[in-house]
Amino acid sequence: MEKTLRPNEAEVKFLNMAYNKFYDIFEEAINDEFWEKEPYYRLSRLKTAFSIYGEILNYEPIKWVIKAIKEKRPPMESEIGSELFKFIRNIFAHFPFFDCWDDVYINSEIVNWYKKGLTIDKFLKKYAGKQEVKYRFWEADKKRMTYLTIAFPPKYDKDNNIYLKDMLSEKEGAKFSLIMMKKIMDTQVLEMN
Incomplete structure (x- = not known):
């Protein structure tokens, strides 16, 4: 069997586009000025970041990283880094009716x-009623x-709206989310220019 080298030519082209755009959004959204912009603008940029990350989850080496996180990191970290973020991406993709995150x-x-039985339905059936997960993150530049x-969500049915x-x-x-996505994506970066 012939061994496939990673990344191949098509993957390099896709990954360059995806990483460049994701990192642009990351740098913008991590700054406090981003959060003073209009809610629709913020949502638009965040939708793009989640969409890019959702596509990158299809890259085989990223799947290996998610698997390693599941085996070596605290409980739920791989599920957050894969299933939750893909769930949010799918909400944005399939229900593009909203003008701000809170709506x-x-x-x-x-x-x-x-x-x-599609992805969003499966996620909610699996996680509705599950215990919350607490996280923290350090912003070094802001100390x-x-x-x-x-x-x-406590329930998943037709009578209870689940707000993001x-x-x-x-x-x-x-x-x-962006910080966690970036950490996962950074595992595939050999050098930054």
Whole structure:
């Protein structure tokens, strides 16, 4: 069997585009000035970052990193770095009706309008009612530790709207998400120019 070298030519082209755009958004969103911009602008940039990361999760070496995180890091870290972020990306992709993070919501009826058992539905069936997860992250340039909670919805049905803001706050949650995504993505970077 012939061994495939990674990354191949197509992957290099895709990864260069994806990483460059993601890092641009990361640098913008990590700065306090970003959070003073209009909510729609912030949501638009965050949607793009989650979309890029969702695509990068398809890259085989990133899958190996997620697997290693599952085996070696604290509980739920690999699930947050893969399943939760992909869930958020899918909400943005399939329900692009909202103008700000705090307005984004779904319920089982909306999620399953077309077909049951797809990615968002599977995620919510798996995690609804699960215990919240607490995280913290350090912003060295601000000498600030930020604490946040990732809360899974208590119920998943047609009568209870699940708001993204109740699962993950916009500012702290998005910063945490971007930092975690970047750490996972950075495992594939050989040099920065």
